[in-house]
Amino acid sequence: MTNVRSTDAGFTLIELLVALAIFALISVAGVMLLRSGTDTQIAVKKRLEEMALSHRLANSLEGDLAQAIARPVRDQSGQAVPAFTQGDATVSGALFGFVRAGWSNYDAAPRAGLQRVAYVLEDGALKRLSWPMLDGAAPADAATLLENVASANVDYRDDKGQWRGDWSAADADALPRAVALRVTVKGKAEERLLFLVGPQTRVPPASIETSPDQ
Template sequence: MSVPPAERGFTLVEVMVALMIFGLIASAGVALLAFSVRAQGVTTTRLDDVGALARQSSLLAADLAQAIDRPARDERGTLLPAFVGDGTSVTFVRGGWSNLDALPRSTLQKVSYRLAEGALERIAWPMIDGAAALPPSVALDRVRGLRLRYRISGAWSDRWDGSAGAALPQALEMSLTRDDGVTFRQLFLVGSGAPPRPPAPSGAQAADGAQPPPVSANAR
């Protein structure tokens, strides 16, 4: 006796084919979702990295724009040039140090940038002369390589110590290589935003922009 067509079910082969098609669609959906999650994670990481690079560039540009001709003394009292740099570090004195709390301090600040342990660090000093440096802060992490060059009178140099006839270079070039091998080249003007320094009165103590005070033999 034959079974009416309306009462016939699916055969085992048909069920297996349907399950296989459903499995393929589900696998494709899972793969697409996983790809979207990874892409979002990579995009977020990349945007964070670009933001960190932009913040580092803005910080260094602001410091260099306020660089001034103000020699400083180290902890031993040794007089150093106003701007000193080599291929992986640079130290200088900048003006315009904000004093929101009206503390009894100068508006000048000695700062330094250097490559240390895979990061670009910024170091600051609480006083220009004779003070120990504050703990370094990371301006940019995941840095594999750093090269600094200094421009004066149309020529580039890998070192700067003020012996080129000028206390400050006209510009600083930074070539910064990240851990992924990508190199960024940035050009910064030096001293472009520094206000003119008034002459210090004779015999006055060092103040903003004044020359450093003499150091006695006991301080050396």
């Protein structure tokens, strides 16, 4: 009768336990690697969404302020409103408002190519408010540009080149030369956005000098 070697009888219990332990370690490593990749994708997606919102705000402000014009308006009660205002008594949370040119009219609606707009901070969201008509109209629904905003402050550069925290001009047609918006999103550092106002064809009085040859 032929003797059967112990190696032909299968794996021992210890060998099976060692194999299971190795498979368990490989499985845990695979799950951790998969989870790490998923977490990275989620973090990248969230960051891209935040950047998209920030760019949306910057693009909206840049497009509006670059086309700002000196056009005073009248509110619903018929009261005169300067061309550029800091805040608005009729709009809750308004930061500033003005009239811009270049309002596209693709459907040939019976309106002007000018648009009255305002940027407001309401319930932790920075929004763009617009009016269907320049004078005597109520504002339309606001478009949210940035959420989770902890604070928003505005500085204005006047024709003398000075930055100021308020905008009040005796001339109803006066526009600031630039606007700096300081925005703080919850959990993040303050971001400062700087924009020129209007076509920048105005020459500040302080810079007008007579050359020696004149």
